[in-house]
Amino acid sequence: MYTFGSVPAEGNKSIVFQNLKAKLSGPQADLAEVYQFLIPEFKIGTLDALVVISDELVKYDQFVESVAWKIIDILRILLNGDIDKICANLFVNDKSVDQYLKTFQWDIMKFRAEKSLQEIAEILNEEVSSIDTLMKSKLAHYNQVKGSLQALEKKQTGNLSVRNLADFVKKEHFVLDSEYLETLLVAVPRNLYKSWNSKYETLTQHVVPRSSQKIAEDDEYGLFTVTLFKRVVTDFSNRCREEKFVYRDFKYNEDEMENQRKEFEEMGATEKELSSALLRLAITNFGEVFAAWIHFKAMKVYVESVLRYGLPPDFMSATIKPKYKMDKKIREILNNQYGKLGGALSRETQKDEAIEEYQNLIDKDYYPYVWFQIQFNVKKIAS
Known part of the structure; x- marks a missing residue:
C-alpha cells in the first residue's frame, strides 16, 4: 500500500x-x-x-x-x-x-x-x-x-465412448469399398465383454459371424469392430443402446482423419501464437x-x-x-x-x-x- x-x-x-x-x-x-x-x-x-x-x-x-x-x-x-x-x-x-x-x-x-x-x-x-x-x-x-482448441482437446481425451478414435484404428480393421457390407465400431463397458461376445451376432439379422475383434481398451471400455450389412446399421445401433453398448458413428476415411490431425495441430499452434502475442x-x-x-x-x-x-x-x-x-x-x-x-x-x-x-x-x-x-x-x- x-x-x-x-x-x-x-x-x-x-x-x-x-x-x-x-x-x-x-x-x-x-x-x-x-x-x-x-x-x-x-x-x-x-x-x-x-x-x-x-x-x-x-x-x-x-x-x-x-x-x-x-x-x-x-x-x-x-x-x-x-x-x-x-x-x-x-x-x-x-x-x-x-x-x-x-x-x-x-x-x-x-x-x-x-x-x-x-x-x-x-x-x-x-x-x-x-x-x-x-x-x-x-x-x-x-x-x-x-x-x-479445448473442444478439439476433449475429443482427444476421455474414454473410448467419447474420444476421437483416429489414433486407435487401422485400415485392416475395416471392410472398405464394399457395396453391401460395413464395419462399425462399438465401445463396450469392460464388465459387459461377455455379454457383447454372446449377443453381437444376434442383435439384428445380417451380422457377419465372428467378425468382432477388440482393437483398443482403456480403464472403462473396450473398442470392438463388427461387420454387417449396411441396411441393418440403424437397427443394430438402436439395439446396442438397449444393451448399453456405445455405438460410435465413425467412418474410416484417411483424408478426413489427416485433416482432423492437421486442424488440431494448427489450432494448437494458433493458440500458442495468440497467447504469446x-x-x-x-x-x-x-x-x-x-x-x-x-x-x-x-x-x-x-x-x-x-x-x-x-x-x-x-x-x-x-x-x-x-x-x-x-x-x-x-x-x-x-x-x-x-x-x-x-x-x-x-x-x-x-x-x-x-x-x-x-x-x-x-x-x-x-x-x-x-x-x-x-x-x-x-x-x-x-x-
Whole structure:
C-alpha cells in the first residue's frame, strides 16, 4: 500500500519534505519509506472548474484502476494463475511497480502541463479507453480460439465412448469399398465383454459371424469392430443402446482423419501464437495503464491541494509507503503536526462559494492534509 499526500509547503518544499521524512523514517521513527511526489504546475483556471475536475478525476481514477486489474486478470489467465510470474512481468517504464511509485516523474512529453487539467485528463482517459477496447478485442479472439482448441482437446481425451478414435484404428480393421457390407465400431463397458461376445451376432439379422475383434481398451471400455450389412446399421445401433453398448458413428476415411490431425495441430499452434502475442501486449499495456493511473493520482493531489490550501499553489507532495501495521501511527503523527489546518481554508479564499461547495462534498473520511491511498497487492488480490 502507498499513500500520496500533500501538506502546506510554507514557501520551502525542500525543508517541509525533509521534516516530514525525518518524522516518519528517521532514526527515531522507522514507520515508513518517504519519497518526493513531484507534480508540475498546472493551469488552474477558475475554482468552479477545479471543483468540476475534482469530481471527474474520481471517475477517471476508478476507471483506470479497473482497466489495470483487467489486464492483470489476463496475465493470470495466460500464466496459469502463477502469482510470482505475474508480478515478475509487471513493469512501468522498464521499472518495477514499486520503483516506479518511488521515483515517479510527470511525463512532460506526453502530457504537457501547459494544457488545462481537463485536456490532460481527457487525453489520459482516451488513451486508457483505447487500450481497454483493444485488450477486450484481443482477449475475445484469444478466448474464441482457445475454446475451439479445448473442444478439439476433449475429443482427444476421455474414454473410448467419447474420444476421437483416429489414433486407435487401422485400415485392416475395416471392410472398405464394399457395396453391401460395413464395419462399425462399438465401445463396450469392460464388465459387459461377455455379454457383447454372446449377443453381437444376434442383435439384428445380417451380422457377419465372428467378425468382432477388440482393437483398443482403456480403464472403462473396450473398442470392438463388427461387420454387417449396411441396411441393418440403424437397427443394430438402436439395439446396442438397449444393451448399453456405445455405438460410435465413425467412418474410416484417411483424408478426413489427416485433416482432423492437421486442424488440431494448427489450432494448437494458433493458440500458442495468440497467447504469446496477448502476453506481450498485456505486459506493455499494463505499464501504460498503470502510468496513466498514477498521473491521475498526481492530478488529484494537485487539485485537492489547491482546493484545500488555496491560491497560489504552495504545497509539498510526497509518496509514503507505510511499514507493516504503521498506518495508524503515521496518521497520528500527521494529525499532531497538521491538525491545526483542520480543513480550514486560507483567508484569501475562505468566502469563495465554489470552495465552500467543494468542502461540503468531502466525505467523513477527512484529514486536515491531502491523503490518497493506493492498494496494489497483486499477490493478495489476484490469488
